Amino acid sequence: MERKCVTRLLTALLAVISAWWSVTAQEAALSSAPNSVMFAAIGDAGTGDPEQYDIANQMTRFHAKFPFDRVIMLGDNIYGGQGPSDLVKKFSQPYKALLDMGVKFYASLGNHDDPGNNRYPLWNMGGQMYYTYATKNVRFFALDSNQVNQKELAWLENALKSAQEDWKICYFHHPLYSDGRKHGSSVDVRVSFEPLFVMYGVNVVFAGHDHIYERLTPQKGIYYFVEGAGGELRKGDTKRSAMTAKAFDQDQSFMLVEINGNLLSYQAISRAGTTVDSGTIQRQVR
Amino acid sequence: MMSRHKRIALRVSGFIVDYLLALPIGCLAALVWANTFPDSYYRFAHAMAFAVNDVGIVFFLALITKEVAEATVPGGALHPWRRAALPVAAAVGGVAVSIVCYLAFTHEVGEHMLEGGWVAVCAIDIPGSYVIARMIFGRHPAVPFLLLLAISADAIGLACVALIHPVGDAHPVIGLGLMAVAIGSAAGLRRGGLKNFWLYLIGPGTFSWFALYLGGVHPALALVPIVPFFPHGRQDRGLFVEPAPQAHDTMTLFERWWRLPVEGVLFLFGLVNAGVPLQGLEVGLWAIPIAALARPIGIVVAAAGAIAAGLHLPARVGWRELLVVGCTASIGLVFALFFATAVMPPGPLLLQMKTGALLTIAGGGLAFAAARLLRVGRFAR
Numbered sequence: 001m002e003r004k005c006v007t008r009l010l011t012a013l014l015a016v017i018s019a020w021w022s023v024t025a026q027e028a029a030l031s032s033a034p035n036s037v038m039f040a041a042i043g044d045a046g047t048g049d050p051e052q053y054d055i056a057n058q059m060t061r062f063h064a065k066f067p068f069d070r071v072i073m074l075g076d077n078i079y080g081g082q083g084p085s086d087l088v089k090k091f092s093q094p095y096k097a098l099l100d101m102g103v104k105f106y107a108s109l110g111n112h113d114d115p116g117n118n119r120y121p122l123w124n125m126g127g128q129m130y131y132t133y134a135t136k137n138v139r140f141f142a143l144d145s146n147q148v149n150q151k152e153l154a155w156l157e158n159a160l161k162s163a164q165e166d167w168k169i170c171y172f173h174h175p176l177y178s179d180g181r182k183h184g185s186s187v188d189v190r191v192s193f194e195p196l197f198v199m200y201g202v203n204v205v206f207a208g209h210d211h212i213y214e215r216l217t218p219q220k221g222i223y224y225f226v227e228g229a230g231g232e233l234r235k236g237d238t239k240r241s242a243m244t245a246k247a248f249d250q251d252q253s254f255m256l257v258e259i260n261g262n263l264l265s266y267q268a269i270s271r272a273g274t275t276v277d278s279g280t281i282q283r284q285v286r
Numbered sequence: 287m288m289s290r291h292k293r294i295a296l297r298v299s300g301f302i303v304d305y306l307l308a309l310p311i312g313c314l315a316a317l318v319w320a321n322t323f324p325d326s327y328y329r330f331a332h333a334m335a336f337a338v339n340d341v342g343i344v345f346f347l348a349l350i351t352k353e354v355a356e357a358t359v360p361g362g363a364l365h366p367w368r369r370a371a372l373p374v375a376a377a378v379g380g381v382a383v384s385i386v387c388y389l390a391f392t393h394e395v396g397e398h399m400l401e402g403g404w405v406a407v408c409a410i411d412i413p414g415s416y417v418i419a420r421m422i423f424g425r426h427p428a429v430p431f432l433l434l435l436a437i438s439a440d441a442i443g444l445a446c447v448a449l450i451h452p453v454g455d456a457h458p459v460i461g462l463g464l465m466a467v468a469i470g471s472a473a474g475l476r477r478g479g480l481k482n483f484w485l486y487l488i489g490p491g492t493f494s495w496f497a498l499y500l501g502g503v504h505p506a507l508a509l510v511p512i513v514p515f516f517p518h519g520r521q522d523r524g525l526f527v528e529p530a531p532q533a534h535d536t537m538t539l540f541e542r543w544w545r546l547p548v549e550g551v552l553f554l555f556g557l558v559n560a561g562v563p564l565q566g567l568e569v570g571l572w573a574i575p576i577a578a579l580a581r582p583i584g585i586v587v588a589a590a591g592a593i594a595a596g597l598h599l600p601a602r603v604g605w606r607e608l609l610v611v612g613c614t615a616s617i618g619l620v621f622a623l624f625f626a627t628a629v630m631p632p633g634p635l636l637l638q639m640k641t642g643a644l645l646t647i648a649g650g651g652l653a654f655a656a657a658r659l660l661r662v663g664r665f666a667r
Contacts, residue, residue, distance in 0.1 A: 079396055080396050082398060109399070110399075111397060111398075111399045111400075111568060111570070111634065111635065112396045112397065112398065112399075113398060113399065114398040115398065115399060115402070145633060145634070146399045146633050146634060146635050147399075147630060147631040147632070147633040147635050147636065148631060148632055148633045149631035149632070150631075152631075174633075174634050182566060183566040184565075184566050186634055187324040187325055187328055187563075188324075188328045188331075188332075188632060188633065188634065188637060189633060189634065190325070190328075191325060191328040191329050191332060192332065192632065192633075
């Protein structure tokens with residue numbers, strides 16, 4: 001009887017230790033190396049609903065262990081009304097803790113955004129619909145996928161051609177590849193952007209629009225992520241295909257990314273704080 | 287029933303018959319292609335867009351301009367000009383209500399990026415609405431009234447495209463200079479009694495195209511200021527009515543030569559522009575159809591205001607006929623597609639607008655339903 005009790009106690013203890021280790025391991029999926037580039041990614045976030053606030057709180061919690069200094073926004077940053085009070089309720093209030101810690105947000109705009117919000121100072125767009133910036137060995141390209149004109153394509157080609165950084169990361173709203181049932185791949189945008197991405201060695205592409213998380217198998221040597229569940233969610237919207245590497249559509253989510261030398265590590269985290277996907281990408285040299 | 291349709295088709299110009307054949311085939315082919323092999327379709331559509339939308343469609347708009355220019359001669363629907371006053375007023379009302387509805391809808395559903403595409407709701411498809419009106423009314427004063435209304439609405443849209451949506455890097459001084467040369471040389475050719483339409487196309491037409499292109503205005507309008515200089519007959523048989531067999535004036539010869547190539551252009555226009563995905567689009571695709579459906583209200587209200595100000599409806603056109611005309615004018619089709627491509631670069635927003643433009647074809651059914659309900663035209667008996 002006593003022996004049975006001890007066994008039960010040990011089993012329970014083992015379960016607790018295992019759960020603690022599991023959570024710690026998840027939270028420590030990214031190394032936070034001193035010289036690495038650390039950022040977060042959110043898409044389709046600006047609902048102003050409690051779910052958006054939950055995601056923002058998780059981002060703040062993870063920031064304590066993974067001190068990212070920037071967030072890339074994948075469009076549909078504000079749904080519905082676009083006035084000053086909406087910008088507070090759907091952006092500056094939920095992410096207040098991060099903003100107060102000096103985290104900078106770099107937005108691309110989606111179809112639900114007001115194009116005039118490219119002048120909103122906290123989104124660092126400088127009044128442009130597409131722009132580029134760099135940190136350490138990474139260059140980011142925030143693009144406008146809503147309307148892809150020749151001027152933007154010429155700008156992008158020039159910017160990609162002259163980029164000297166090791167990593168080239170593009171982000172915008174409409175995914176070139178997606179297994180989202182509602183929208184799926186934006187083929188008309190793909191035929192415009194993809195040839196330039198391939199020609200000039202873009203490494204990773206982030207997009208939103210489909211309200212799920214998805215990591216796709218590399219397409220023409222480029223890694224694609226869909227993160228459109230930062231506030232909105234379309235449960236069960238994934239239509240898995242051969243290009244689905246990992247998908248999560250049961251809860252809101254956001255991404256953390258770390259680039260250290262030639263390695264990019266990613267972690268997708270649900271609203272509950274659970275890691276739903278993680279891994280490492282070796283920089284492709286083309 | 288069939289013989290009646292055949293008789294109507296024979297009375298109208300070959301241009302209209304070609305329009306009815308070429309455009310729908312192009313649109314259907316595009317829809318099938320875009321939804322089966324989207325990669326190759328969009329590559330093709332992007333590669334061809336400039337050649338079709340900025341060059342080929344010049345000749346379609348030229349044939350429309352030819353009809354309008356001929357309508358200003360004695361016997362024409364626009365002679366004298368004041369006959370057009372009421373349709374112009376109705377068009378202004380229709381366009382205004384459509385724009386308000388479009389902006390209200392896009393705002394309400396949160397499709398803010400689409401708000402810049404409001405010009406597309408100025409469009410009334412001239413050939414398409416003409417065919418529906420002829421099928422409902424036969425030969426009736428409501429038909430030229432509708433055409434004048436459609437021409438006026440499209441003229442507003444074209445002016446908005448030209449003035450509000452510059453193309454590329456505009457060089458207005460160079461554009462104005464070239465346009466002065468184009469119009470001056472067209473006037474010189476006319477004064478010199480030269481009748482060969484090729485002279486007008488190669489000289490003034492080319493100058494005009496470059497004038498608009500470099501001036502930042504959509505170059506598809508290149509022949510709009512040139513065609514009115516073509517020598518033409520002294521009498522007009524009516525809008526979109528087959529010219530007399532013995533007619534050999536420049537405008538008639540221009541139409542006869544260009545009818546077949548324009549049929550090809552219309553096929554290509556449908557093929558390049560109508561390929562939209564049949565799933566996955568946002569709710570914003572309904573913005574243009576809803577705005578078009580609201581247009582009859584604006585037309586009737588504006589016409590009521592114009593009548594109160596002293597203008598008169600044409601003979602045999604009452605309020606019921608006016609309402610059916612308004613419903614017929616909700617068809618945007620080719621002109622809505624053209625305006626959409628003129629004001630919105632390629633991308634998901636343009637796809638939504640194109641889908642909406644295609645859906646306005648339902649205006650034809652609405653017009654028939656209204657005519658039947660109100661016992662108008664062929665349903666009067």
